[in-house]
Amino acid sequence: MIRVVLPAHLKTLARVNGEVILEIEGPVTQRTILDALEERYPMLRGTVRDHVTLKRRAFVRFFACEQDLSHESSDTLVPESVASGAEPFLIIGAMAGG
Amino acid sequence: MSRVRLLAGTKKGAFILTSDGTRKKWEVNGPLFGGWEMYHLKGSPADPNRLYASQTSSWFGQIIQRSDDGGKTWYQPGTPPGEPTTTPDGMPKGESNKFVYDTSATSGQPLTTHQWYDGTQHPWEFKRVWHLEPSLSDPDTVFAGVEDAALFRSTNGGQTWHELAGLRGAKGQLWQPGAGGMCLHTIMLDSKNPQRIFIAISAAGVFRTDDAGKTWRPVNRGLKSQYELPDSDAEVGHCVHRIAMHPAKPNVLFMQKHWDVMRSDDAGESWHEISGNLPTDFGFPIHVHAHEPETVYVIPIKSDSEHYVPEGKLRVYRSRTGGNEWEALTNGLPQHDCYVNILRDAMAVDSLDPCGIYFGTTGGQVYGSADAGDHWVPIVRDLPAVLSVEVQVIP
Numbered sequence: 120m121i122r123v124v125l126p127a128h129l130k131t132l133a134r135v136n137g138e139v140i141l142e143i144e145g146p147v148t149q150r151t152i153l154d155a156l157e158e159r160y161p162m163l164r165g166t167v168r169d170h171v172t173l174k175r176r177a178f179v180r181f182f183a184c185e186q187d188l189s190h191e192s193s194d195t196l197v198p199e200s201v202a203s204g205a206e207p208f209l210i211i212g213a214m215a216g217g
Numbered sequence: 218m219s220r221v222r223l224l225a226g227t228k229k230g231a232f233i234l235t236s237d238g239t240r241k242k243w244e245v246n247g248p249l250f251g252g253w254e255m256y257h258l259k260g261s262p263a264d265p266n267r268l269y270a271s272q273t274s275s276w277f278g279q280i281i282q283r284s285d286d287g288g289k290t291w292y293q294p295g296t297p298p299g300e301p302t303t304t305p306d307g308m309p310k311g312e313s314n315k316f317v318y319d320t321s322a323t324s325g326q327p328l329t330t331h332q333w334y335d336g337t338q339h340p341w342e343f344k345r346v347w348h349l350e351p352s353l354s355d356p357d358t359v360f361a362g363v364e365d366a367a368l369f370r371s372t373n374g375g376q377t378w379h380e381l382a383g384l385r386g387a388k389g390q391l392w393q394p395g396a397g398g399m400c401l402h403t404i405m406l407d408s409k410n411p412q413r414i415f416i417a418i419s420a421a422g423v424f425r426t427d428d429a430g431k432t433w434r435p436v437n438r439g440l441k442s443q444y445e446l447p448d449s450d451a452e453v454g455h456c457v458h459r460i461a462m463h464p465a466k467p468n469v470l471f472m473q474k475h476w477d478v479m480r481s482d483d484a485g486e487s488w489h490e491i492s493g494n495l496p497t498d499f500g501f502p503i504h505v506h507a508h509e510p511e512t513v514y515v516i517p518i519k520s521d522s523e524h525y526v527p528e529g530k531l532r533v534y535r536s537r538t539g540g541n542e543w544e545a546l547t548n549g550l551p552q553h554d555c556y557v558n559i560l561r562d563a564m565a566v567d568s569l570d571p572c573g574i575y576f577g578t579t580g581g582q583v584y585g586s587a588d589a590g591d592h593w594v595p596i597v598r599d600l601p602a603v604l605s606v607e608v609q610v611i612p
Contacts (some may be wrong), residue, residue, distance in 0.1 A: 128252060128277055132293075134580040157311075161304060162293045164311040166277040171317055178276040 121152055122207040129167070129210070133160040138207055147202040148179060150193040167210055182209040220589075220611040222287065224268065225577055226255035227301060229272060229601035233288045238610075240573055240587040243596045246563055249291065250282065257605045259349050259569055260287075264356040265609050269375055271361070273347035279345055281313040281361075284376050287611070294375040313375050315339075316343050316363055319382035328385050331365065332393040332454075341365045341385075350404035354411075362401030366392060366418040370430065381430040384416070388435060388453045395419035395456045395475070396521075402561055403460050407467040415470065415485065419454035420445070423472070423485050436485030445475060459561040461503045463510035471513050471540070473503040473561075478515055480540050491540025496527050502564035506589060507572040511539040514574060514590065516559045524579075525556035533574070535590050549593035550584065557582070562605035569610055577603025 123139040130136065141155040150173075157164050168175050173193070175181070180189040184198045184206050200206040223234040223243075230248030235567035241453035249255075253272045261267040264450035266287040268423045272280040283294040295313025304310065318341050320329075333339035344364040357374040367385055369378040392399060400419055407413035412429045415436075435453045443449040445456055456475035463469065472479040472488065477498050479488045486607045492498035505600045506512035526532065531550040534543040559590040574590050577583045581600040586593045 126276075128274065132277075132280065159304070161310040161312075162280075162314075164293075165279065165314040170315045176276070176278060 120204040121155070121201065122146060122204055123152065123156060124207045124209045126210060126212045128212070129163060129212075132162050132166065135160075146195050147197050149188065149191065149197065152197070152208055153193075178213040180211045180213050182211055183207070219569065219572065220261070221569070222265075222609045222611055223565070223583065223596070224258035224260065224270075224288070224605075224607040224609070225583055225600065226258050226270070226562075227577075227581070227601040227603050228254055231255040231258055231272075232286075232597070232600060234583065238569060240559055240567075240569075240585060243585075245597050246288075248601075249288075249395035253280070253439045254345075255604065256345060257348050257607075259351060259595055259607045260609045261351040261356040261359075262353050263351070265611050267351070267356040267374075269349045269351060269359050270406055271349055273345040275369055279314055279343070281314060281346070281375050281378075288520055291392040294373075295377065298595055312377050313371075314429060316346070316361070316369055316378055317380075318343065318367060318385075319380040321382075322541055324380075326380045328389045331389055331399065332391055334394060338390065341367070343367075344398065347400045347402045348404055350406065353406050353408055360404045360406075360414075361379070362404050362416065363439060364400040365394075366399045366401040366421060368401055368404070368430070381426075383426075383431050384424060384433045387424055387433040389421075391416060391451075391453050392421035393454060403457075405460060405462055407472075408464045409467050413484075414461060415462075417457040417460045417472075419458065420454060420475075422453050422455040422457050423460060425468075427484050436481075437488070438486065439481070439488030440474060440479065441477070458501045459503050459511070461505050463505045466510045469510065469539075471503050471505060473500050473515055473523060475499065478503065478540065491536070493536070493541035495534055495543050496532075500559075500560040502576065504564050504566050504574070507566050507568045509537070509572075512537050512589070513540060514564070515543075516564070516576065518558060524558040526558075529554050531555045531557065531578075533576070533590055533593075545587075546590040546593070548591060548596075549586075555580075559580065560604055562607075563603050565606045567608045567610050573608065575606050577606045579603065 121141040219238040225232045230251040232247030236243045256271040258270040268284040270282040271308035282291045348362040351361040361369040368381045376570040403417035405415040425431045440455045458473045462475040468484040472482040478492045480491045500518045557580040574586045579602040583596045
């Protein structure tokens with residue numbers, strides 16, 4: 120079980136309250152988390168990463184376990200505590216004067 | 218009695234303002250999509266309850282929203298052709314957010330770069346949808362003008378979008394961004410000739426197709442941009458802020474350029490200046506009276522660096538002679554200490570008689586006139602900065 124916390128605007132788009140719970144088989148990476156998120160909530164395609172290149176949008180960041188994972192490779196395994204569901208994977212709108 | 222519905226897009230959400238045909242008492246609904254930049258909302262002329270909206274964010278990108286009930290409920294229409302419109306859990310799918318420039322070899326000459334602010338070449342990068350223009354006859358067909366400038370079309374109610382790439386073949390390598398970005402902000406459909414479409418881009422100019430969007434050519438002869446371009450009457454590169462036409466006279470076009478108010482009597486083949494006695498000929502919106510094709514409205518702005526009205530006075534200017542002779546309309550508008558701007562898509566006219574005129578300001582006011590501009594009232598005063606205003610008359 121993977122726990123994902125969305126920023127408020129994306130919760131509204133996905134029509135969810137609280138955390139999103141995803142089931143992922145195999146390696147848990149940023150890519151597999153976002154693949155599962157977009158599979159479950161297709162209206163979020165293009166909002167976290169580009170439709171075509173699948174690169175993270177410039178003003179979106181990924182935090183977990185008090186670390187900034189934004190610049191990790193999308194195929195790097197996330198921390199074990201995220202993969203086990205002990206800690207959430209946070210998708211954050213960057214602080215950019217908003 | 219007819220009802221009037223105003224669709225106001227703001228920096229922090231959308232608002233729907235409704236009134237009966239007297240246009241005296243207004244109900245304000247919103248914010249919809251609070252916190253998002255709502256660049257533009259527009260209803261289908263063929264089905265007034267079909268609305269399209271551009272919802273955008275620097276953080277989370279572009280969302281297309283659609284309503285089939287006049288704005289009561291909204292959803293993202295996207296899904297790949299042939300697939301169910303919802304996930305197994307009933308959620309709408311998201312392909313309606315996907316705007317990808319055409320790079321195929323079969324659709325003209327898609328370009329990879331345009332001119333950047335400093336004159337160097339820069340790759341095309343999709344940023345947002347500035348303007349949505351529904352078809353005059355088919356509620357499921359809608360055009361989208363985007364930044365970086367290109368024209369997209371959906372023929373399935375906004376579910377999927379495809380670029381009309383021939384437009385970028387019209388000297389796209391010479392187009393450049395204006396201060397607001399390189400945006401395709403105006404799309405005008407010719408009601409008498411379905412093959413003809415006009416679009417305008419800052420800063421590239423006006424372009425016309427006569428084959429429903431397959432091929433395009435610049436129609437900017439007569440424009441002069443002495444302080445913006447090294448060649449002041451270049452074929453492309455002009456910072457056109459908005460163009461307008463009366464549907465009964467589609468060969469007569471009016472333009473608010475960066476500087477200069479212009480007119481064409483031959484569908485853009487040639488333009489001449491009609492700024493006349495305006496206090497300044499810089500501005501953004503321009504519109505034509507619904508029943509008088511020679512009555513034109515502009516809102517002069519002091520300059521291209523001071524984006525507010527001159528002398529602290531909010532004045533709409535009206536010409537009843539197709540330009541050159543302009544009168545200030547001030548009754549009901551603030552005439553001191555006013556320093557707002559009115560953006561290019563933030564003005565609209567309704568089709569009632571007398572014609573109603575509406576505009577929104579960067580100060581969050583939406584003003585309306587139910588008598589063609591003679592008297593104005595603030596419909597609402599304290600919205601977020603207004604980006605766009607459209608109006609519908611509901612039978």
